[in-house]
Amino acid sequence: MNKNLPKWVDLGLIPLLTLLLAFAVSGLVVLSIGQDPVEVVQVMIKGAFNPFGIGHTLYFTTSFIFTGLAVAVAFHARLFNIGGEGQAGIAGVGVALVMLSYDWPHWSIALLVGTLAALAFGAAWAAIPAYLQAKRGSHIVITTIMFNLIATAIIGYLVVGPMQGEGSQPQSERFPASASLPDFHEIFGWFGLEFAKHAPANISFFIALVAALLVWILIWKTRLGYEMRAFGHSEKAAVYAGISPLKITMIAMLISGALSGLMAVNTVQGEAERLLLGSVEGAGFIGIAVALMGRSHPVGVLLAAFLFGILTQGGAELQFELGIPAQMITVIQALIIMFTGSLENLVRMPMEKIFIRAGKGATS
Amino acid sequence: MSSTTNNAGRLDAVAPAIELSGISKAFGPVQANKDISMTVAKGAIHGIVGENGAGKSTLMSILYGFYKADAGSVKIDGVPTQINDSHDAIAAGIGMVHQHFMLVDNFTVLENVVLGAEEGATLGPSLRKARKELKRLADEYELDVNPDALIEDISVGFQQRVEILKALYRQAEILILDEPTGVLTPDEADHLFRILRNLKEQGKTIVIITHKLREIMDVTDSVSVMRRGEMTKTIATSTTSPEDLAEAMVGRRVLLEVDKKPAVVGETVMQMKGLSVTDVHGVKRLKNVSFELKRGEILGIAGVAGNGQSELLEVISGIGAATSGEVLMHGEAIDVSKHANAELRRKRGISHVPEDRHQRGLVMPFMTWENTAFGYHNEPEYSGKMGLANQHHMKEDAREKMERFDIRPPNPQLVASHFSGGNQQKIVLAREIERNPDVLLIGQPTRGVDIGAIEFIHQQIVNLRDAGKAILLVSVELDEIQALSDRILVMFDGVVQGERLPENTNEGELGLLMAGVDPEANS
Numbered sequence: 096m097n098k099n100l101p102k103w104v105d106l107g108l109i110p111l112l113t114l115l116l117a118f119a120v121s122g123l124v125v126l127s128i129g130q131d132p133v134e135v136v137q138v139m140i141k142g143a144f145n146p147f148g149i150g151h152t153l154y155f156t157t158s159f160i161f162t163g164l165a166v167a168v169a170f171h172a173r174l175f176n177i178g179g180e181g182q183a184g185i186a187g188v189g190v191a192l193v194m195l196s197y198d199w200p201h202w203s204i205a206l207l208v209g210t211l212a213a214l215a216f217g218a219a220w221a222a223i224p225a226y227l228q229a230k231r232g233s234h235i236v237i238t239t240i241m242f243n244l245i246a247t248a249i250i251g252y253l254v255v256g257p258m259q260g261e262g263s264q265p266q267s268e269r270f271p272a273s274a275s276l277p278d279f280h281e282i283f284g285w286f287g288l289e290f291a292k293h294a295p296a297n298i299s300f301f302i303a304l305v306a307a308l309l310v311w312i313l314i315w316k317t318r319l320g321y322e323m324r325a326f327g328h329s330e331k332a333a334v335y336a337g338i339s340p341l342k343i344t345m346i347a348m349l350i351s352g353a354l355s356g357l358m359a360v361n362t363v364q365g366e367a368e369r370l371l372l373g374s375v376e377g378a379g380f381i382g383i384a385v386a387l388m389g390r391s392h393p394v395g396v397l398l399a400a401f402l403f404g405i406l407t408q409g410g411a412e413l414q415f416e417l418g419i420p421a422q423m424i425t426v427i428q429a430l431i432i433m434f435t436g437s438l439e440n441l442v443r444m445p446m447e448k449i450f451i452r453a454g455k456g457a458t459s
Numbered sequence: 460m461s462s463t464t465n466n467a468g469r470l471d472a473v474a475p476a477i478e479l480s481g482i483s484k485a486f487g488p489v490q491a492n493k494d495i496s497m498t499v500a501k502g503a504i505h506g507i508v509g510e511n512g513a514g515k516s517t518l519m520s521i522l523y524g525f526y527k528a529d530a531g532s533v534k535i536d537g538v539p540t541q542i543n544d545s546h547d548a549i550a551a552g553i554g555m556v557h558q559h560f561m562l563v564d565n566f567t568v569l570e571n572v573v574l575g576a577e578e579g580a581t582l583g584p585s586l587r588k589a590r591k592e593l594k595r596l597a598d599e600y601e602l603d604v605n606p607d608a609l610i611e612d613i614s615v616g617f618q619q620r621v622e623i624l625k626a627l628y629r630q631a632e633i634l635i636l637d638e639p640t641g642v643l644t645p646d647e648a649d650h651l652f653r654i655l656r657n658l659k660e661q662g663k664t665i666v667i668i669t670h671k672l673r674e675i676m677d678v679t680d681s682v683s684v685m686r687r688g689e690m691t692k693t694i695a696t697s698t699t700s701p702e703d704l705a706e707a708m709v710g711r712r713v714l715l716e717v718d719k720k721p722a723v724v725g726e727t728v729m730q731m732k733g734l735s736v737t738d739v740h741g742v743k744r745l746k747n748v749s750f751e752l753k754r755g756e757i758l759g760i761a762g763v764a765g766n767g768q769s770e771l772l773e774v775i776s777g778i779g780a781a782t783s784g785e786v787l788m789h790g791e792a793i794d795v796s797k798h799a800n801a802e803l804r805r806k807r808g809i810s811h812v813p814e815d816r817h818q819r820g821l822v823m824p825f826m827t828w829e830n831t832a833f834g835y836h837n838e839p840e841y842s843g844k845m846g847l848a849n850q851h852h853m854k855e856d857a858r859e860k861m862e863r864f865d866i867r868p869p870n871p872q873l874v875a876s877h878f879s880g881g882n883q884q885k886i887v888l889a890r891e892i893e894r895n896p897d898v899l900l901i902g903q904p905t906r907g908v909d910i911g912a913i914e915f916i917h918q919q920i921v922n923l924r925d926a927g928k929a930i931l932l933v934s935v936e937l938d939e940i941q942a943l944s945d946r947i948l949v950m951f952d953g954v955v956q957g958e959r960l961p962e963n964t965n966e967g968e969l970g971l972l973m974a975g976v977d978p979e980a981n982s
Contacts, residue, residue, distance in 0.1 A: 317846045318836055321829065328822045334778055335811070335819040336834035337802025447487065 100450055106395075110388070110435065112442045114402075117434035121427045130419060142412025143405040150279055150294020151411075155378075156404030157296065157361045160303040162382025163400050164310050165354035167391040171314055172347035173327040178224060178239025179355040179379030181246030182217040186356030187363040188250060189216030191258065191370035194270040205274040206298065209364045210357065217356015218349040220246065225348030229341040235348070243379070254372055267370035276365045297365035299357070306354060307393040313350070314393075323347050355379060384428070388435040403428070474537025476501040476633050476664035477522070482531035484517055491517040493688045495531070499681075504655060504665045506675040506696070509685030510708055510909040511880045515668045518685070519635050523555045524548045535633070554626025558637040560618050562610045568621050569593065569606040572628050589628060596627050600657045601650070615763075616647035623654065633664045640674060644763050645937060645970035652678045670910075672701040673938070684708055709911045719921045722945040725754030728898055728929040729775075734784035734795070736770045736953075744770040746953040747784070752898065757920065757930045759944025759961075761937055763973055767953035768933045769814060772902050775931070776811040777804040778819075788898075805834060810891035812884075814902030814933065820887040821875040828857035828871040831890050860889040865915070881912025888916060892923055899923055902933040917943060937969060951975040
């Protein structure tokens with residue numbers, strides 16, 4: 096990013112200080128509602144990292160990695176995909192359709208098929224906004240928002256209509272047991288390790304890690320990623336180089352939608368094991384914050400997703416333990432997004448001054 | 460306003476109009492201005508020359524209140540003056556004409572002049588007052604413009620006059636002009652200089668920032684040379700020469716002429732037949748343009764910016780589509796429809812150094828090794844297996860190109876925005892010329908490029924010509940066209956207005972053609 100700062104300051108120290116600043120302000124907010132910030136932090140950390148809590152934290156982290164990567168990939172081509180909610184939701188429909196259609200002989204096959212369905216449905220839901228943007232210039236922010244609403248309506252219809260299961264609940268039939276994915280308890284068990292039972296974190300966490308690696312290769316090692324970045328920096332330059340804006344817009348959005356879609360493997364197949372209303376739980380939007388904070392770099396996305404995982408799980412614990420409203424945690428998340436997203440210069444400017452002065456002293 | 464009668468003949472009696480002392484300004488680690496002191500006498504035309512990044516614009520921005528100096532002081536008419544923003548500057552009698560005009564296109568001339576200087580709640584009185592004032596200024600300084608014309612309907616020459624009028628309407632006594640002739644025809648430039656001399660006679664002080672040494676010689680009384688943030692020299696214009704100024708700018712002797720042998724022109728490589736382009740607004744940008752391009756020649760396209768040259772380059776290079784007409788390469792038609800693709804052009808041996816290197820020629824946040832393969836990145840040599848890029852070769856290749864083209868600093872990991880204009884242009888040139896193309900399209904090869912690098916770039920273009928390649932050169936710098944071209948086409952309003960051989964023409968004739976006048980038709 097910055098030419099004048101050492102890398103560790105630019106990518107390590109500044110985000111860390113920004114985060115601390117956000118926490119400090121959050122502490123003031125906590126004080127203002129008559130709670131003790133130290134206690135709040137203790138409860139959150141305990142809630143997020145206790146043997147059972149970590150299973151939830153990693154479950155949320157998994158979802159945020161997928162949606163964060165989705166936003167990050169699109170960002171590199173300067174496309175603002177805020178349709179993660181809808182893409183993940185429709186991918187859930189796809190996962191449910193294939194899981195309910197056949198009794199898969201083994202979970203590994205169910206995982207493979209579920210993953211493919213999630214990829215395909217997520218990508219398909221991103222395809223129309225992408226095409227409209229590339230061909231007609233309809234702004235992708237607007238179209239993806241509308242597609243989020245359409246997706247919600249479709250899922251709402253499906254779970255009380257054609258796909259509704261037994262009973263009056265707005266949900267589909269439960270998937271056959273063979274579709275059930277190994278959770279962390281089971282996976283750790285293979286290696287003779289302990290992990291709390293019934294925590295929702297499941298094997299798709301590792302898919303998320305692989306996805307992060309693949310995104311890194313895509314963006315920085317392949318010619319397609321090179322073309323995406325070139326297009327993202329300057330469409331005029333891309334056209335000059337013979338890169339088709341239509342092609343790149345389509346491909347970037349399909350990949351982005353597919354990544355969002357993968358979230359359904361975690362939530363729909365891994366945890367709920369049925370199609371539910373609202374299974375995305377806002378993760379599509381948190382993905383935007385994750386990508387922003389992670390500077391659209393896969394490693395940054397992993398770290399930011401973990402942070403938001405901790406906040407989500409720890410925040411839920413606050414509600415139980417201290418009776419702090421859930422909205423409070425949203426405020427803290429918002430503060431983090433605000434500080435890392437738009438107030439970064441608050442930390443960056445003084446840092447630049449300090450390091451440039453120090454650098455001058457060292458060289459002269 | 461000063462009550463002294465300012466007479467060009469008696470300068471010594473009055474305090475200098477501008478007195479800068481010890482001005483310093485740093486942007487991060489870059490020292491843009493280092494301890495600069497400069498005095499401009501009242502009623503003088505003072506030039507400031509220097510390469511890009513020498514700190515000319517920074518200095519003037521400090522004077523106009525855009526930047527705050529880290530150190531130093533400003534005196535206007537001998538009075539210490541603190542200039543914090545443009546309001547202070549205007550109050551101190553300083554007016555600025557920017558390189559890119561600050562006008563509202565869909566306002567009339569009158570409305571633009573009044574904008575920001577309205578008095579009272581309703582516009583009527585201000586407009587009436589301005590109309591009277593404009594009339595007076597027009598008579599006094601040869602600054603006539605129709606006050607009711609819309610800005611978008613008048614030429615850039617007139618738009619510039621509106622900028623000057625704006626400053627005068629605000630009672631500017633000191634006028635700063637930043638690269639004022641960049642967008643003007645030679646004729647319009649002459650008119651501008653007449654206006655400036657008139658202003659001078661009325662006691663106004665004028666500062667011109669330019670990189671055109673000839674203009675400095677023509678119009679200024681004194682000149683300051685800036686180099687790397689420092690003011691290296693201030694001298695009376697009558698006692699210096701362009702060569703001396705160039706040397707002071709660059710720090711070494713510079714060849715201002717291009718050293719080239721007569722062209723050995725071969726067979727026709729490309730034929731353009733009846734090319735027309737209509738833009739999205741339905742405006743005809745290119746009208747039935749036909750010409751041929753031959754091996755071993757540099758065909759120069761002269762013209763004021765915006766007369767169809769850009770569209771011509773876009774069509775030939777596969778970036779833009781032609782509405783009608785065709786382009787033949789070795790007698791074979793190439794795609795000029797909207798499905799044209801620049802990558803296919805490159806495969807046919809057509810390389811393109813675009814006019815706008817910041818937006819097109821380079822991806823500014825890309826590292827040099829990413830930029831030196833840009834557009835050719837799908838060629839086998841840069842490709843790895845399974846869609847990967849062969850980054851090892853890209854880096855090696857960049858290193859070699861940087862060495863051969865003397866690109867500094869020679870570090871392939873640096874991003875493009877880190878280099879000076881000249882070195883950026885060399886990155887583009889290295890990429891396009893090293894492909895050994897049959898045809899090189901090159902737009903504004905030395906725009907924003909330091910004098911030192913201009914020499915090198917011109918030599919590369921001539922070398923490519925001497926290797927038997929066909930070169931289509933588009934430039935708004937008439938000097939450059941005349942120095943490099945073996946044949947000159949002049950474009951005006953989307954039409955080829957005339958063709959001349961450089962040895963049989965002169966600047967006056969080309970200038971008339973650029974303004975849409977056919978000198979032969981008159982005689």
